[in-house]
């Protein structure tokens with residue numbers, strides 16, 4: 202891992218989308234550090250020599266240690282559960298994992314002066330859409346627990362961003378991150394949500410601007 206390259210924390214980076222995002226980050230000249238509890242992901246999904254930490258977002262001490270050690274430029278968060286049927290059977294587990302533990306991540310970012318995050322949300326925040334591709338401005342509608350956790354996590358981003366006690370966040374919640382998405386493109390054709398242009402610009406800025414505190 203080079204000292205000069207900007208370091209990005211990829212939570213859930215051993216999963217399906219996260220492991221592709223790690224590859225894209227490396228191609229684009231960033232260093233990626235994966236933080237994953239391996240409840241779903243696999244070490245062999247990661248490119249050889251990827252630095253990873255086996256940890257849960259619930260573990261605030263470990264998260265703090267990792268932030269302190271690597272001095273991240275930004276975070277991309279993929280650490281979540283997404284099986285809709287399972288979410289309906291076990292809502293508590295889904296809210297703890299996808300919302301409460303996500304709040305831990307935001308809190309740790311704030312404590313470590315890292316204010317840039319791309320959050321992997323979901324098209325499920327739009328419920329049953331009237332048309333596709335779904336404009337990002339479509340009304341939010343929750344029709345399953347999984348979608349509810351995604352709406353709640355997006356709400357947390359707004360809360361953290363607007364708090365007078367915290368540094369403003371630079372954030373973008375993308376509902377169409379998929380495996381070919383890279384930090385500089387952040388969108389690919391053929392999916393069912395049309396991202397807002399200013400959202401994409403904000404997301405690019407997270408990665409293209411120099412951090413003041415690093």
Ligand SMILES: NC(=O)c1ccc[n+]([C@@H]2O[C@H](COP(=O)([O-])OP(=O)(O)OC[C@H]3O[C@@H](n4cnc5c(N)ncnc54)[C@H](O)[C@@H]3O)[C@@H](O)[C@H]2O)c1
Nearest residue numbers: 213215216217218237238239240241242257258280281321
């Ligand atoms: N796959 C899709 O079609 C899709 C579409 C839109 C959004 N998303 C979102 O993107 C994210 C990643 O999706 P995926 O398909 O790669 O899922 P995935 O299950 O393959 O990856 C999720 C990763 O997060 C890890 N993880 C889960 N909870 C964690 C926690 N509390 N602490 C640490 N690690 C944790 C898992 O071990 C796994 O490696 C999810 O948040 C999902 O809601 C996925």
